[in-house]
Amino acid sequence: MSINRLASSRLPVLLTKATFSYPRAYLHETKVFLQNKGATQDSPELLAKSSHLNSNPLDGSNKAPVKSTQTKIPLAHSKYESSRYELPRWKEALGELVIRTFRLDMDRVRAGPVAGSYYYTLCKNQGLQYEDEPLSETAKYFYEDLKLPRTFSQWFQITALHEWMLFVRMRAMPFKYGRNYQQKLVDRTFSDIELRLFEEMKVNSGRIADQYLKDFNSQLRGAVFAYDEGFVTDDPTLATAVWRNLFGGRKDIDMLHLESVVGYIHSQLYVLSRLSDREFATGKFKFVPPGVKVEKLTPQQEEELKAKTIAKYEAQDKDPNTLPSERSKLSYTN
Amino acid sequence: MSSSQAVRDSAKKLVNLLEKYPKDRIPHLVTFKEVQVSRFRRVAGLPSVDDKGKSVKDKKPSLDEIKSIINRTSGPLGLNKETLAKIQNSVSNEKFTEESINQQIHALSTIMGNKFRNYYDVGDKLYKPAGNPRYYQRLIDEIEGKKNENIFTAMRTVLFGK
Numbered sequence: 001m002s003i004n005r006l007a008s009s010r011l012p013v014l015l016t017k018a019t020f021s022y023p024r025a026y027l028h029e030t031k032v033f034l035q036n037k038g039a040t041q042d043s044p045e046l047l048a049k050s051s052h053l054n055s056n057p058l059d060g061s062n063k064a065p066v067k068s069t070q071t072k073i074p075l076a077h078s079k080y081e082s083s084r085y086e087l088p089r090w091k092e093a094l095g096e097l098v099i100r101t102f103r104l105d106m107d108r109v110r111a112g113p114v115a116g117s118y119y120y121t122l123c124k125n126q127g128l129q130y131e132d133e134p135l136s137e138t139a140k141y142f143y144e145d146l147k148l149p150r151t152f153s154q155w156f157q158i159t160a161l162h163e164w165m166l167f168v169r170m171r172a173m174p175f176k177y178g179r180n181y182q183q184k185l186v187d188r189t190f191s192d193i194e195l196r197l198f199e200e201m202k203v204n205s206g207r208i209a210d211q212y213l214k215d216f217n218s219q220l221r222g223a224v225f226a227y228d229e230g231f232v233t234d235d236p237t238l239a240t241a242v243w244r245n246l247f248g249g250r251k252d253i254d255m256l257h258l259e260s261v262v263g264y265i266h267s268q269l270y271v272l273s274r275l276s277d278r279e280f281a282t283g284k285f286k287f288v289p290p291g292v293k294v295e296k297l298t299p300q301q302e303e304e305l306k307a308k309t310i311a312k313y314e315a316q317d318k319d320p321n322t323l324p325s326e327r328s329k330l331s332y333t334n
Numbered sequence: 335m336s337s338s339q340a341v342r343d344s345a346k347k348l349v350n351l352l353e354k355y356p357k358d359r360i361p362h363l364v365t366f367k368e369v370q371v372s373r374f375r376r377v378a379g380l381p382s383v384d385d386k387g388k389s390v391k392d393k394k395p396s397l398d399e400i401k402s403i404i405n406r407t408s409g410p411l412g413l414n415k416e417t418l419a420k421i422q423n424s425v426s427n428e429k430f431t432e433e434s435i436n437q438q439i440h441a442l443s444t445i446m447g448n449k450f451r452n453y454y455d456v457g458d459k460l461y462k463p464a465g466n467p468r469y470y471q472r473l474i475d476e477i478e479g480k481k482n483e484n485i486f487t488a489m490r491t492v493l494f495g496k
Contacts, residue, residue, distance in 0.1 A: 052434035171463035178465040179495055229359070229477060232461065232470040235448045236356050240366040249364050251373055252428055255441035263450045270454035296454070334459065 043293040044264040048145040051256040055147055066130050066152055067200050081117055099324040107177050107281060107328050114283040116184035119166055122287055123185075124192065127158030130200075141290040146257045148247070152201055156193070156216055157246050160223045162287060163189065165265065167224065168231065169272040169280055177281065177330065190217070219245075231269070235262055267294035274302070276309055278332035306333070337432065344435040345378035351442055359477045377430055466496045 042050075079085050087095075099106065126138050129150055135143060148154050163185060170178040170185075190213060197203045197212055223245045230238025239258045246261060247253055268287055271294060275285055288294055297305065313332040316322055352374065355367045375382055444450075463469060475482055 050437075052431065052437055053428075055428075168460055168463075171466050171469060172459055173465050175465035175496060178463075225473075228470065228473055232474060233359075234356070235445050235451050237359070238451075239445045240358065243366050244362060244364070249369075251369055253370070255438040255445070259441040259444050262445055266450040266454040269456050269460065273456035273460050294454070334464070 043291050044260040044267070045141050045145055045291040047263065048141070048257050048260040051254050053254045053256070055252055055254050055257075066150075066155065066196075067202065096324050105329075106325055107330055108180060110281065110328075111177070111180045111184045114281065115166075115170075115181040116188040118283045119181075119285075120163075120185055120188040120192065122285075123159045123162040123166070123189075126162050126287065127155045129155065137291065138287075138289055145290075146247075146261070147254075152196075153216075153219075154248075156219065157223070157248075159189070160220050161227070161242075161246055161265070163220075164224050164227045165268050165272065165287075168228075168269060169275070169285075173277050173281060173330070181281070186220075189220075227265075238262055238265065264290055270294060270296070274305070276332045276334050277330040278313055278328055279309065281330050282328065340432040341377065341430055341435060342379050344432050344439065345374050345430070346380070348435055348439050348442070349374050349378050349380065351439060351446070355442075355446065377428075377435075469496070 098104070099109075125136065127142050129135055129139050129143060142148050142154075142158055143150050148158075166185065167182055170181045172178070173181065193216060194209060194213060197209045203209045203212070223241075226241035226245060227238065230241040239262050242258060242261050242265075243249060243253055247257070271288055272280070272285065274297065279285070309332055316326070349371060352367060352371045355370075357367065358365050372382055461470060472483075
């Protein structure tokens with residue numbers, strides 16, 4: 001199962017590009033026009049940009065920028081994770097045969113490529129930045145609009161925030177599978193950080209790298225706990241959690257930036273909550289870019305979306321030509 | 335004169351709003367509310383207060399305090415003198431206008447009014463997740479210090495994860 005196949009789906013939620021005036025909707029690749037135009041707030045990016053307070057990054061000339069390595073390897077030194085790699089036909093056929101003969105639980109097997117590879121790449125790329133390379137669109141939001149310092153540990157905080165949002169959705173999967181997905185995501189995070197510390201941050205000593213890893217581990221635990229508390233209680237608590245973790249507790253915080261991040265988090269969680277287990281577990285999710293505003297679905301659109309998902313997966317389950325590796329027992333109705 | 339008075343007045347409004355900000359449920363090293371109240375009290379021209387509401391004069395840290403801060407932050411992530419100076423510089427020269435403070439007030443009241451939480455309602459699907467329905471309840475009980483966990487439930491969590 002290649003990763004490309006997973007990544008090429010669209011979000012089943014209404015999205016509007018805030019800089020354009022026309023509304024656009026992706027509802028399983030059919031166009032549905034917006035009915036709830038009355039929603040007032042702008043995209044997180046525009047909100048953060050509209051601030052009159054010209055705060056500066058905490059430490060503009062940081063001494064520890066992330067250096068780009070000579071040869072860019074997107075995730076690991078594994079050819080299987082390259083976007084151009086294609087499995088030879090005979091290997092694919094052999095794999096399918098093994099899955100069919102031993103009746104492998106594909107939902108369990110899939111956790112590695114989906115959570116460990118695809119979802120981790122999503123989280124990683126949100127705040128990825130290198131010293132002498134232009135920033136990506138999402139990274140611009142974090143480093144330029146929110147004025148976060150361009151450091152490795154800041155990148156980690158951004159990644160941790162996005163991973164937490166995925167954890168929230170993974171908890172809603174059946175326990176056995178959700179737990180496995182979480183485990184794979186965390187495992188991958190730390191093995192990748194270790195690699196990057198050596199290759200990009202040029203840490204030569206294993207002892208120092210271990211210290212950093214332990215530090216990042218406790219940061220991740222603390223962040224997940226704080227965000228969980230904020231998620232289940234109220235927005236002020238979530239905002240303080242964001243302030244302590246993402247913004248490093250800086251005194252001269254711009255409240256607009258906090259508001260923007262809180263809105264960003266809630267809009268992503270809303271999209272996640274509208275996905276069924278089957279869609280989420282097979283990697284049909286992407287983070288909504290910060291420049292785009294998420295519109296709420298009307299009850300009618302929600303029905304339509306559900307019906308479409310059910311029809312799609314019912315057909316897939318009934319189809320005798322569906323490959324054993326594409327089969328899943330996870331629910332598509334919730 | 336009038337503009338600086340206007341800035342002070344809106345900063346006072348912001349301080350009043352911040353006073354209503356909910357307290358942290360568990361103590362942290364820094365609290366958002368206290369840090370921001372002290373930040374905007376200065377803008378509003380109000381005397382700085384301690385956590386019991388008594389006014390205190392700004393005092394400089396003693397030599398022992400500085401030494402203890404430096405000793406506590408050894409290791410690769412500790413702040414060095416240069417970084418501390420940079421932080422100090424970026425904090426001290428904040429320029430507020432009436433408009434920017436009003437914007438801050440508006441943003442803060444949006445957060446305090448749970449606007450986004452209510453607008454993007456995720457429902458029980460995420461608040462009571464199917465794989466672990468009591469997850470958030472246990473978290474809140476733990477924060478509030480309710481003793482509803484005994485050795486058996488604790489061991490169950492350790493062994494089975496939920």
